Amino acid sequence: MSVASAPRQSQAASLVDGEFAFTTEDFRQIAALLYEQAGITLSESKGTLVYSRLAKRLRALGLNSFSEYCDLVASADGGNERATMLNALTTNVTRFFREPHHFDHLRDQVLAPMIPAIKAGKRVRIWSAACSSGQEPYSIALTLLSLLPDAANYDVKILASDIDSIMVGHGREGLYNEDLVEPIPAAFRERHMRREEGQRGMWRMGEAAKALVAFRELNLIGAWPMKGPFDAIFCRNVVIYFDEPTQERIWGRFAELLQPGAYMYIGHSERVGPQSAHLFNSDGLTVYRRTGAK
Ligand SMILES: C[S@@+](CC[C@H](N)C(=O)[O-])C[C@H]1O[C@@H](n2cnc3c(N)ncnc32)[C@H](O)[C@@H]1O
Incomplete structure (x- = not known):
């Protein structure tokens, strides 16, 4: 049964008290669409969150209920609003x-030993597979620059992708407020960022880091245009929103793009499942290495 034609409850109690009626059935339809489009699973306990993130869309569109909103996003010409809904519901x-130990590991175990080969022309590719507003790929870039200040002159690239087009835009822009840049070591900040003229308290990522990172919109449960191979993949704090079969599929697809011995970094509350365990060896806390001889 398509989402659009699912039976609707009439006069059902609202799941959340508020300006707009929001029934359990509305929640289920939105959750089903989010799962279908992004692989994200939402339990009913997230009803208030869904309501608060989407109520402003109903206001902007002049709709009177979530049932009208569900009809819109399920309709053939609701594509733009489906994308807006997805952006609103991603965390x-x-x-x-x-998780600073990942960047220490990347610097000491992965990049530092590669520097002579990089200088001799070695190709290095790193993927930040759910990059949000860019802090993760820029942290990778700053780690690389700490070892190789002219990294942009070599064949080293960081792919930064996310399903959320707004976040990808923020990453590409590379403009962050003072609070957000706080975790960046002062020496990196002074060297590779500058205060934005005319915007108090804002910092812009400098060209040396920006030149290393390519931002793209990409859905982890969709087709991936790139062929790899990657030397490292960061996929942190995103599969936690996916169910087990989706996670296992993604680990398997990463394994195809990682050369033997290459690295995968995952979030602190994530794990490689039993079906994919043979593809990776643990290399410390939430760090994995692709199996196979190097
Ligand atoms: C919590 S953030 C994690 C950001 C970063 N990796 C970190 O650990 O700080 C999760 C990101 O995953 C993205 N995301 C969710 N579903 C996705 C999907 N199907 N494909 C790609 N990105 C997705 C969200 O848009 C969000 O930016």
Whole structure:
């Protein structure tokens, strides 16, 4: 049964008290669409969150109920609003140098040993697979620049992708307020960022880091145009929103793009499931290496 034609409850109690009627059935339809489009699973306990994130869309569109909103996003010409809904419902929390041990590992175990080969022309590719507003890929870039200040002159690139077009735009822009840049070591900030003229308290990522990062919109449960191979993939704090079969599919697809011995970094509350365990060896806390001889 399509989402659009699912039976609707009439006069059903609202799941959340507020300006707009929001029934359990409305919630289910929105959750089904989000799962279908992004692989994200939402339990009913997230009803208030869904309501608060989408109520402003109903106001902007002049709609009277979530049932009208569900009809719109399920309709053939609701494509734009489906994308807006998806952007509104993704959780984009991120930080520069979040889970700092990953960046220490990247610097000491992955990049530092590669520097002579990079200088001799080695190709290096790193993927930040759910990059949100750019803090993760820029943390990777700053880590690389700490070892190789002229990294942009070599064949080293960081792919930064996310399903949320607004976040990808923020990342590309590279403009952050003072609070957000706090976790960046002062020496990196002074060297690779500058205060934005005319915008008090805002910092812009400098060209040396920006030149290393390519931002793209990409759905992890959709087709991936890139062929790899990657030397490292950061996929942190996103599969936690997916169910187990979706997670296993993604680990398997990453494994195809990682050369033997290449690295994968995942979030602190995530794990590689039993079906994919043979594809990776643990290399410390939430760090994995693709199996196979190097
Ligand atoms: C909590 S943030 C994590 C950001 C960063 N990796 C970190 O750990 O700080 C999760 C990100 O995953 C993105 N996301 C959710 N579903 C996705 C999907 N199907 N494909 C790609 N990105 C997705 C969201 O838009 C959001 O920006």
